[in-house]
Amino acid sequence: AAGVIQSPRHLIKEKRETATLKCYPIPRHDTVYWYQQGPGQDPQFLISFYEKMQSDKGSIPDRFSAQQFSDYHSELNMSSLELGDSALYFCASYRGGTPLADETQYFGPGTRLLVL
């Protein structure tokens, strides 16, 4: 079965540079969630989109922005990168309108970002 695709899988940037992470949800999934996982920490929710509209917002820095496109893929844009942004970034997808009994999120493999 098709899974969530994230690209790139690894990314190295310098401080103050920008980065764009991409997430391609499972086909027919219309909801995307972004999570950040720092070293030794649990994943933390950043932001989510449903039908191309922002649906929820967590602890996402103002330097970060995201959007969901007409084909439901999503991009997380990160500017003025800081050393503390080094982390694993996961996206997860979900199919809106799924009966509650079947609802779950499926996570991608993540993008490992290293800021030097």
Next chain:
Amino acid sequence: DAKTTQPNSMESNEEEPVHLPCNHSTISGTDYIHWYRQLPSQGPEYVIHGLTSNVNNRMASLAIAEDRKSSTLILHRATLRDAAVYYCILKTSYDKVIFGPGTSLSVIP
């Protein structure tokens, strides 16, 4: 957000059953109990979820207390590949996943 409490860590011998407990005394009527796990350097992986009745799938079983204030994830035969952090999460519908500390499971050969 409803909270869950899990042991920080557990150990199991390979090929033996593992019972991972989770307390969620403040669960609401609309909360589903979800379990995810995360293997080292991988994305979280859905394991199982349920509402009131016990659930079984190819990965595990979920036993839910009658009052829904606790649940237990059961791995019937632990393998080395089951070594991971297991998260017990309460959520409704399309809500985001809020990860707590989870239980780090070690499997001893």
